[in-house]
Amino acid sequence: MAVSYNALAQSLARSSCFIPKPYSFRDTKLRSRSNVVFACNDNKNIALQAKVDNLLDRIKWDDKGLAVAIAQNVDTGAVLMQGFVNREALSTTISSRKATFFSRSRSTLWTKGETSNNFINILDVYVDCDRDSIIYLGTPDGPTCHTGEETCYYTSVFDQLNNDEASGNKLALTTLYSLESIISKRKEESTVPQEGKPSWTRRLLTDDALLCSKIRYFVGYLYN
DSSP: OOEEOHHHHHHHHHOTTEEEOOOOTTOGGGTTSOSEEESOOSHHHHHHHHHHHHHHHHSOOOTTSOEEEEEEETTTOOEEEEEEEOHHHHHHHHHHOBOEEEETTTTEEEETTTTTOOOEEEEEEEEOTTSSEEEEEEEESSOOSTTSOSSSOOOOHHHHHTTOGGGOOOOOOOHHHHHHHHHHHHHHHTTSOOOSOOOHHHHHHHOHHHHHHHHHHHHHHHTO
């Protein structure tokens, strides 16, 4: 069962006393301690700090102190990217509401969008049943991939196995948004002259009267 920490994140975001405390990832003495401190010492903020400590302690970090984090678009369901996080990266994400990861090559934290301004604004954080995988659920400010693509997942393995290179890049979309993408493509093609009988979708897109009649026809089912 996935666990959502939205309520905790909201309470932390509202607290003016919640401040990330940077520390060296290589300092093993600090790995088991919370990387957040509170400027105030009232009971409420002490309780929040205890919740953060408890959250971080319950994650099953690997032997390098890392866990996998996947960023997902809350509106489309599209998987945007995958990275790694440590304790500091996760707590920074909770406090800043910006998707933050840990760079294994540079041994430092990095926030998606810090150079491109294409931040991923976090609305919720989920942990899987084994507590070794994390989902950052949010809305991207722009393309997530450094190539300019909407997500980092646009290469279909099955297309490559079928030698279907002509299909080009194809985003990994849920069924509903995949259908929307197909309809949008048909709409673009509708302006190009076509030989032979047009597809049903093309007819609907180019004939307003036909489209309206079909909408009225299917809306009738909702009332029957």
